[in-house]
Amino acid sequence: MIFYFTGTGNSLYAAKHFDKELYSIPQEMKKNSRKYKADRIGIVCPLYEFDLPVLVKDFILGSEFETEYFYIVMTYGMHHGGCAARNAEFFEKEGKHIDYFNTVQMLDNALPVFDIEEQRKLDPEKKVDEHLALIKADLGERKNYIQPASKEEVDFYEGYIANAIDYSASIEKPRYKVSDKCIGCGICTRVCPKGCIRVEGGRAVYDYTNCFGCMSCIHACPQKAIGYAVLQEKNPNARYRHPEISLAEIIQSNNQD
Numbered sequence: 001m002i003f004y005f006t007g008t009g010n011s012l013y014a015a016k017h018f019d020k021e022l023y024s025i026p027q028e029m030k031k032n033s034r035k036y037k038a039d040r041i042g043i044v045c046p047l048y049e050f051d052l053p054v055l056v057k058d059f060i061l062g063s064e065f066e067t068e069y070f071y072i073v074m075t076y077g078m079h080h081g082g083c084a085a086r087n088a089e090f091f092e093k094e095g096k097h098i099d100y101f102n103t104v105q106m107l108d109n110a111l112p113v114f115d116i117e118e119q120r121k122l123d124p125e126k127k128v129d130e131h132l133a134l135i136k137a138d139l140g141e142r143k144n145y146i147q148p149a150s151k152e153e154v155d156f157y158e159g160y161i162a163n164a165i166d167y168s169a170s171i172e173k174p175r176y177k178v179s180d181k182c183i184g185c186g187i188c189t190r191v192c193p194k195g196c197i198r199v200e201g202g203r204a205v206y207d208y209t210n211c212f213g214c215m216s217c218i219h220a221c222p223q224k225a226i227g228y229a230v231l232q233e234k235n236p237n238a239r240y241r242h243p244e245i246s247l248a249e250i251i252q253s254n255n256q257d
């Protein structure tokens with residue numbers, strides 16, 4: 001049993017390697033009471049700003065899991081910042097024991113930081129399938145492992161934290177804006193895991209109140225009509241979805257209708 005969240009498909013692609021029984025976290029969050037029982041329960045999701053997406057953290061903290069083996073695998077782009085060790089400790093304090101916590105490097109979809117075209121060139125070096133196979137083997141053996149935080153990653157994380165105030169100011173809500181290129185197709189409304197977008201008068205209207213910044217709407221827009229409001233993007237013409245994951249799968253995962 002795996003609970004996953006994905007903005008652009010990487011984490012769903014990873015989750016499919018580990019188990020067949022997949023449940024979308026945005027769909028599960030519609031339930032008032034969440035109690036799960038299985039031999040092995042996993043969480044697979046992207047890493048956002050060296051942490052779990054707030055939606056995923058809320059899901060874990062607000063659900064009951066009865067299992068002999070609980071694991072978390074996060075997909076990330078360039079630096080995980082020691083996220084696994086830090087969060088394993090956090091969840092332990094919250095009374096949730098994690099048996100296995102690891103990360104896997106995939107394409108970085110963070111538009112203000114990276115040009116997706118440049119990221120695509122790095123893909124082969126990341127050896128994604130090889131790493132997914134190693135993690136799958138670990139999970140098969142029910143290995144106990146928490147990825148340690150190396151000094152390099154901790155330094156990276158602390159450097160980010162030191163500058164985080166500037167960064168937060170630049171993503172002050174609303175994070176995103178919709179341009180005149182919008183044709184009102186409504187795809188953005190269906191990939192948003194928090195129902196932040198609706199179409200009104202043939203045009204997307206973004207309500208930032210519940211937005212946690214997954215960029216799913218920006219990446220899925222066929223017109224490239226959604227972009228950052230204040231932050232500059234490295235390449236406003238480059239958008240991403242994992243090549244093995246369809247738009248229909250992202251919609252099925254995140255749709256809040």
Ligand SMILES: Cc1cc2nc3c(=O)[nH]c(=O)nc-3n(C[C@H](O)[C@H](O)[C@H](O)COP(=O)(O)O)c2cc1C
Nearest residue numbers: 007008009010011046047049050075077078079109
């Ligand atoms: C808001 C946001 C923040 C991110 N922060 C980080 C980060 O701190 N470090 C990193 O290596 N990648 C970061 N990424 C990249 C994603 O973790 C990575 O591309 C992930 O595989 C995307 O998974 P998905 O396709 O399942 O959404 C970030 C992406 C987004 C959208």
